[in-house]
Amino acid sequence: MTGLLTAGSALWMATPARVQAEVSDADFKALQETVAKLADEVQSLRQTNQVVQQIHEQDQVQLQQLQQKLAETQQTANDAQQKAVAVATAQTQPLPRVPLDEATVNHNFMMLGDAEMQFVKPNQGNGSFYMADFAPIFLYRGGDNILFEAGFDTTLSNNNNPNTNPPNQGAGYTTTFNLSFAQLDYVMTDYMTFCAGYMLLPLGTYTERGAGWLNKLPDNPLPVDELIPGAGAGVQLRGGVPLGETGKIFNYSVYGVNGVSSSDTTGNAGSLDLNGNVGPNLHQDPAGGGRLGIFMPYKPHYDLELGISGMSGQWDNAGNHIWTAGVFDAALHLGSSIEAKGEYIHTQFGSDQGNVAQDGWWTQVGYKLAGLNLEFPGINNLELIGRFDSVHGGYNQTDNLYNYSTRRYTVGYVYYITSAFLFEGDYEFLHSNDPSQVNQLILQLSYGF
Amino acid sequence: MNKPPLLFRSSLLVAGVCLLRIAFPCTAGAAPGDTNAAVISATAPAPASPVLEHKLSGAELYSIHCNRCHPERYPTERTAAQWKTIMLHMQVRAGIPGEQSRRILKYLQENSGR
Numbered sequence: 001m002t003g004l005l006t007a008g009s010a011l012w013m014a015t016p017a018r019v020q021a022e023v024s025d026a027d028f029k030a031l032q033e034t035v036a037k038l039a040d041e042v043q044s045l046r047q048t049n050q051v052v053q054q055i056h057e058q059d060q061v062q063l064q065q066l067q068q069k070l071a072e073t074q075q076t077a078n079d080a081q082q083k084a085v086a087v088a089t090a091q092t093q094p095l096p097r098v099p100l101d102e103a104t105v106n107h108n109f110m111m112l113g114d115a116e117m118q119f120v121k122p123n124q125g126n127g128s129f130y131m132a133d134f135a136p137i138f139l140y141r142g143g144d145n146i147l148f149e150a151g152f153d154t155t156l157s158n159n160n161n162p163n164t165n166p167p168n169q170g171a172g173y174t175t176t177f178n179l180s181f182a183q184l185d186y187v188m189t190d191y192m193t194f195c196a197g198y199m200l201l202p203l204g205t206y207t208e209r210g211a212g213w214l215n216k217l218p219d220n221p222l223p224v225d226e227l228i229p230g231a232g233a234g235v236q237l238r239g240g241v242p243l244g245e246t247g248k249i250f251n252y253s254v255y256g257v258n259g260v261s262s263s264d265t266t267g268n269a270g271s272l273d274l275n276g277n278v279g280p281n282l283h284q285d286p287a288g289g290g291r292l293g294i295f296m297p298y299k300p301h302y303d304l305e306l307g308i309s310g311m312s313g314q315w316d317n318a319g320n321h322i323w324t325a326g327v328f329d330a331a332l333h334l335g336s337s338i339e340a341k342g343e344y345i346h347t348q349f350g351s352d353q354g355n356v357a358q359d360g361w362w363t364q365v366g367y368k369l370a371g372l373n374l375e376f377p378g379i380n381n382l383e384l385i386g387r388f389d390s391v392h393g394g395y396n397q398t399d400n401l402y403n404y405s406t407r408r409y410t411v412g413y414v415y416y417i418t419s420a421f422l423f424e425g426d427y428e429f430l431h432s433n434d435p436s437q438v439n440q441l442i443l444q445l446s447y448g449f
Numbered sequence: 450m451n452k453p454p455l456l457f458r459s460s461l462l463v464a465g466v467c468l469l470r471i472a473f474p475c476t477a478g479a480a481p482g483d484t485n486a487a488v489i490s491a492t493a494p495a496p497a498s499p500v501l502e503h504k505l506s507g508a509e510l511y512s513i514h515c516n517r518c519h520p521e522r523y524p525t526e527r528t529a530a531q532w533k534t535i536m537l538h539m540q541v542r543a544g545i546p547g548e549q550s551r552r553i554l555k556y557l558q559e560n561s562g563r
Binding site: 108110112139141144145147149185187189190191193195208209211213214238239240241242245246247249251252253293295297300301303305331333336416419420422448 | 503504505509510512513516517518519520521522523530531533534535537538540541542543544545546547548549
C-alpha cells in the first residue's frame with residue numbers, strides 16, 4: 001500500500017516538465033482523473049486498513065480473554081480432579097459407624113415373618129409332608145410413633161380329604177390365605193400405645209408370642225387353640241411403665257372388640273364360635289378385656305413374668321348369654337439355658353342348655369444343652385423341650401354331654417441351625433375321650449426372616 | 450350367670466381409667482427421673498456384680514429383653530433404619546417403656562449391619 005502511494009506521488013512529481021511540452025489538455029485531464037481515482041483508491045484502502053486494524057485489535061482482545069478463560073477452566077478441572085481424588089480416598093476408608101440420620105429415613109417398610117415345613121406321622125395314619133405355613137408380616141413405620149403391622153398365614157390343603165365326614169372328593173388343592181392380624185399402633189407416650197384394627201389378643205401371652213419360629217414345638221398348646229379367641233376386631237390401649245431403674249416393668253392392656261359369637265345365631269351351647277365375629281358385630285354390645293402383668297428381671301437372662309388377663313361379653317345374637325375367660329400366665333428364665341412357662345385358662349358361658357365351663361392349662365420347660373458346657377459337636381445348638389397340656393369340660397355336641405377331656409404329654413427338641421432357622425421334632429402322647437386325638441410324631445423346619 | 454361378668458367388665462373399666470391416669474401425667478418431655486439417674490450412673494461406677502442395681506445400658510436392656518420371647522436376633526442382622534421399625538414393633542408387642550426402647554435402639558443401631 002505504501003509502495004503504491006510512493007509510486008503515485010513519484011509519478012505526480014516526475015510528470016510536469018514533459019506535460020508542458022507534449023501533453024494535450026485532454027491527456028492532462030485524463031491523467032488528472034486517473035490521479036484523482038488513484039487518490040480515492042488510496043483513501044479507501046487507508047480506511048479498509050483502519051477497519052482491518054480495528055478488527056485485528058478486537059481479535060487480540062478476544063484472544064486474551066479466551067486465554068484467560070482457558071486458564072480458569074484448567075484451574076476448575078484441576079480442582080475437580082483433586083476433589084474426586086479426595087472423595088475416592090475417603091470412600092476407600094471405612095466410614096465411622098453413625099446411626100442413619102433419622103431425618104432422611106422417616107418412613108420405612110419391611111417384610112418379616114416365618115415359614116414352616118412339616119412332616120407329620122399320626123399313630124396308624126399316613127406320613128404326610130406339609131407346607132405348613134408361610135406367614136409374612138408387613139410393617140410400615142411412619143415417623144417415630146406410628147406403625148402399621150399386618151400378618152398373614154398361607155397354607156395348602158388337598159381338595160380330596162378322606163378325614164371329613166362324608167369324605168371330600170376332588171382333584172387339586174386349595175390355598176388358604178388368612179389375615180391373622182392387621183393393626184395400626186400409635187405410640188402416644190412412652191407408656192401408652194393406642195391400637196386399632198384386627199389385633200392379636202393379650203389373653204394370656206401365648207397368642208401374641210406364638211409365631212412359628214418363636215414357638216419351640218410345632219403346634220400350639222391345646223387350651224389356647226380350643227378355649228380362647230386368637231384375635232379380635234376393635235381398639236386397645238396398652239403399654240409398660242418402668243418400676244424403678246432396675247428393669248422391672250408393669251404392663252397393662254385394655255381393649256374392646258366384637259367378641260365371640262354364635263355360629264348359627266342361637267344360644268345353643270354347641271354353636272359358640274370363638275373366632276368368627278370380625279364385623280359386623282353379630283350381637284349388640286362389644287366385649288371388653290385386658291391384661292395386667294409384671295416383668296421382673298433380676299439380672300440378664302434371669303427373670304420372672306406374671307400376668308392375669310380376662311375378657312367378657314355377649315356371645316349369642318340375642319345377647320341373652322355372656323361368655324367370659326380368665327387367664328393366668330407365667331414365664332421364668334434361669335440363666336440362658338433354662339426356660340419354663342405356662343398358662344391356666346378358665347372359660348365359662350351361659351347357653352340355652354345351661355352354664356358351660358371349661359378349663360385347661362399348659363406348661364412347657366426347655367433346657368439348652370449349651371448349659372452343660374460339653375464339647376460334643378452340635379450339642380450346644382440343641383434344646384430339649386417337655387410340655388404338658390390339658391383341656392377339661394365343655395360341651396360335646398355329639399352326645400350332648402359336658403365331658404370333653406384331653407391330656408397331652410409332649411417331648412421334643414429344637415436344633416438351632418441359626419438363631420432363627422430351627423429344626424424341631426416332637427412326639428405327642430394323647431389321652432382323650434375324643435377318638436380323633438391320637439399320638440403323633442411331628443418334624444418341622446421353621447425359619448424366621 | 451349374667452352378674453359376675455358384668456362386675457368383671459366394670460372392674461376392667463375402672464382398671465382402665467386408673468391406667469389412663471397413671472400414663473398421662475408423665476407425657477411431657479423425657480421420662481421422670483431421667484437426669485437424676487444419669488447423674489447417679491456418671492458418678493457411681495457400675496457395680497461389679499451383674500445384678501441390676503444401676504441405670505441399665507442399652508446393651509443390658511437388649512440382653513434382658515431380646516431373647517425372652519424368641520431366640521436372640523443380633524444387631525448386625527439389620528440396618529439402622531430397619532432396627533428403628535422393628536424396635537417400634539417390639540416396643541408395642543412386648544410393652545417396653547419408650548425410654549428403655551430408645552436405649553435398646555441406640556445400642557442396636559450403633560452395632561447394626563449397614
